[in-house]
Amino acid sequence: MIVGVDGSPDSTSAVRWAATTAAARDLPLRIVHVIDFSPTGYAGAPYIESAKVFEWAEEDGRVMLSDAVAVARAVAPDLTIETSLVPAGGSHWFVEQSGRARMIVLGASGSGRIGQALLGSTPVVVASHGRCPVVVVRGDAPDATAPVVVGVDGSAVSERAVAAAFEEAALREVPLVAVHVWSDVKVGTFSGIDRAEFLDPRAFEESEQVLLAERLSGYCERYPDVVVHREVYLDGPRAHLQAWSEKAQLVVVGSRGRGGFTGLLLGSTSNGLIRDAQCPVMVVRPESA
Template identity: 45%
Template sequence: MNTDPVLVGVDGSESAAAAARWAAREAVLRHVPLTVLAAFGFADGSFVGERYPPVEWLEVKEAEAEELLQAVRDDLAEVEPRVRIAVETSPAGPEVALREASAKARMLVLGEPTGTLSGLLAGSPDIDLVAHAHCPVVVVRGTIRPREPVVVGVDGSPLSEAAIGCAFEEAAVHGVPLVAVHAWLDADRSRLFGDRDFPFEAREAEHRLLAQRISGYSALYPDVRVERIVEQDRPRDRLIEWSSRASLVVLGSRGRGGFTGMVLGSTSHALLHHAECPVLVVRAGTTAAGDR
């Protein structure tokens, strides 16, 4: 049994507090500890004018981080009293500290991009933590709907396969249905057929692909009710639309249309910025949340 903790980063923002509450519930349902990390260093590890920050500065920042962690503890004790919490501070920047800590976590949870820590998602280096963490990453955004289905994007790629496994486990842990969405409007086919419906044989092939991809997991998780959706549309558009009635959207960091070497594809980028519920991203080289 995997007893690695759920890891969440906090920075005092409301979005990070929401992420901590989400992570606490996840830890309770999975019967694992929750690690709450407050990193107080600069993002690039530097200190203006000096190679290392003064000891006095470090002491003040560490005290502030410890005060923040106590506030998080108090909040979680009210909303999830059963959660087992370990707290950590780090003089490193948030991205570095969380990436290193993710090597010993089953899942990393972040708030949506509004604060300093959550702001990692706002610009170009924003996606670095999602892209390079050692475990699957959840960005808690939008509306929390714990009783709604888990939605997974399926496209037949190896990362999609890993996402399916994560999604089935999430649905089983939370006791909710799973919606497997396969949207298959790609550029080559669009140039060939334009706005017309694709041939019946092509559509049937996509239905078979989805059925094949989820069949093995349905056998492993017989209690998870699955709805299969095959649509002729861009994956990101369908998944964003489904996110308005989901508890969680799960997808691989890039799909079969991504360029070789890309860490995150256009669909995962779009969901991280526009989904209306939390998003779980599974990246190459990470292990599915329940397999570690």
């Protein structure tokens, strides 16, 4: 498991989350700081000795890594930890490493001493292109008894998200809430329409519940101890998952689907949750990505 740090409070939360998760699964943790001058304005400035700036940034990075190890040890004393100071690459480095990692964990945003946010856009890029699950963490540790929530739309990438969510719920010994939204349009899109003209609420609920149950059935058999709650909504996937993030310890979504039960638009939904969710968000992408 890999966790990126930049010295910000959110990256510290990411280290705690990653260390706790890695220890529970007997996985080693690699703590990484990437030195990235691109957002600072230092690179290429004619009046600055770039070698000295690099030395200062390198030392700053070592301090961040040392601090992060102390944070990880505080929550998982016996965890196997290694650290890496990466000279350049930012989000591209994490994407490249994602092909060999079990999971990548990042803070929702951050700003190191060098200047602007070093991890500010990194979570979106890595979640959009990473080949392993990417978890974006913000704020304090979530309630360990809260459920895992997963967005389900019936697409191939949603299938992977469901598999990951069941595994997370089983390992954490908590319930799983499966959220299915019939349409990917915003909440309220149908509010000005007489729904009775095109939608029988009872038939809709029954039909979508059946489809959702079919999507979950194989995993329910594989994880018989996981209690599953099914929630069906007409529209607004981002709004409903955002609301559930306030009651969850983890929200799991796929990325890059397409409309309706055959592929909810989880690209924009996942990006929105990364920015606004009230708990860690795991983004899972297609195997071929």
